[in-house]
Amino acid sequence: xxxxxxxxxxxxxxxxxxxxxxxxxxxxxxxxxxxxxxxxxxxxxxxxxxxxxxxxxxxxxxxxxxxxxxxxxxxxxxxxxxxxxxxxxxxxxxxxxxxxxxxxxxxxxxxxxxxxxxxxxxxxxxxxxxxxxxxxxxxxxxxxxxxxxxxxxxxxxxxxxxxxxxxxxxxxxxxxxxxxxxxxxxxxxxxxxxxxxxxxxxxxxxxxxxxxxxxxxxxxxxxxxxxxxxxxxxxxxxxxxxxxxxx
Numbered sequence: 001x002x003x004x005x006x007x008x009x010x011x012x013x014x015x016x017x018x019x020x021x022x023x024x025x026x027x028x029x030x031x032x033x034x035x036x037x038x039x040x041x042x043x044x045x046x047x048x049x050x051x052x053x054x055x056x057x058x059x060x061x062x063x064x065x066x067x068x069x070x071x072x073x074x075x076x077x078x079x080x081x082x083x084x085x086x087x088x089x090x091x092x093x094x095x096x097x098x099x100x101x102x103x104x105x106x107x108x109x110x111x112x113x114x115x116x117x118x119x120x121x122x123x124x125x126x127x128x129x130x131x132x133x134x135x136x137x138x139x140x141x142x143x144x145x146x147x148x149x150x151x152x153x154x155x156x157x158x159x160x161x162x163x164x165x166x167x168x169x170x171x172x173x174x175x176x177x178x179x180x181x182x183x184x185x186x187x188x189x190x191x192x193x194x195x196x197x198x199x200x201x202x203x204x205x206x207x208x209x210x211x212x213x214x215x216x217x218x219x220x221x222x223x224x225x226x227x228x229x230x231x232x233x234x235x236x237x238x239x240x241x242x243x244x245x246x247x
Contacts, residue, residue, distance in 0.1 A: 006202060007225050013239035014225075014232045018173050022235070027051050028166055028174055030062050034074070037178055041119040041167070042074035042109065044176075048163035049105060049147050050094045052192070061094050078110055101146040108142050120167070120179045134168075134182060135160040156191035156215040165190060165231045174235075187231035189222065191215035195237050202240070 023029050031044035047062045070077045077083070083106035089099035109119075116122035126137035132151075138160045139151035149155040169184045170177020177184075189195065195218075196210035204221045207214040222233030 010222075010233065010236040010240070011225055014236035017235040017239040017242075018171070018232060020173065022174050025055075025059075026174070027058055027062055028176075029059075030066050031166060032176060033066070033072070036075065037118055037120075038075035038113070039073070040176060040178055042078055043070070044166050045109070045119065045163055046074070046105070048159045048166070050097070051159055051162055053095055075113075078106060078113065081110065083107070083110075097147050104145050105142070105147070108145060112141060120181065124181055133186070133188075134164050135188065138163070151212075154211045154213070156188075156210060156212050158190045158192045158215075161188050161215070161231075162190040165234060169229065169231055171229070171232075184229045184231060185223075185227070187219075187229075188212075188215050189219045189231060189234055189237070191218065194241065195234075198237055198241055 023032060027047045028044075030047045031040045034040045034043060043066065046065060050061050050065075051058050066072060066074075083103055086093075086099040086103035086106075089103070091099050093099045093102045112119060112122045116125060122141055123134050123137045126132070126140050127134060130137065130140065132140070135157040136151040139149060139155075139157060142148040143150065147159075149157040149160060151157055151160075164182075165187055166175050167179040168177060168182045168187055169175035191210055191212075191214060193210055196205075196214065199205045199214075199218050200207075205214055205217050207217060219230045219233070222236070223230040226232045
């Protein structure tokens with residue numbers, strides 16, 4: 001497939017999968033249940049935190065968190081400090097994360113909301129202090145917690161950029177775009193092994209390691225197709241993967 005044809009195909013896939021029908025089978029469905037900023041941020045961040053592995057397992061776990069733990073009130077749950085019961089609980093929470101890891105995540109979120117009022121304000125403050133991108137800021141705020149990538153180690157920080165896509169992209173279709181102080185043009189494609197393999201197959205990258213440099217290279221490719229919204233390419237890669245699996 002020629003470069004121009006590939007770009008046209010990816011643009012078509014992006015617009016096809018960036019649609020309301022995508023929501024019901026995607027983890028984004030959970031934060032989209034809410035209208036208050038704090039509820040959306042907390043639901044989205046915790047959902048993104050568990051968003052690796054089998055898609056159906058992610059959905060099941062996110063549903064359990066939303067309905068059984070948060071009881072459909074993420075912010076109220078966070079501020080109630082009911083999560084303290086998990087402090088020394090070593091039972092499995094999700095995959096390699098234990099209940100005590102969930103406790104530490106909630107403890108850090110609680111501190112962030114007490115200090116900054118909301119997660120967007122916290123990220124903006126750290127970005128200004130450290131002259132960094134928003135994923136680095138999140139990594140800094142939640143450093144040391146199991147499941148939070150360390151941006152200092154060339155990690156692509158897939159789940160952090162996944163969360164940021166939800167918060168910053170504001171075309172009103174799938175992503176919520178409730179953060180107004182960051183531009184969608186600054187987002188990086190959330191890169192995991194699956195996306196990396198597809199990008200190599202299509203010739204978007206020839207790099208051999210799925211690190212942050214590769215994520216930026218893939219993003220730069222999509223920036224040529226979607227100059228103001230390169231993360232829209234994430235939907236194209238998802239759609240490409242779906243079509244390949246159907247063959």
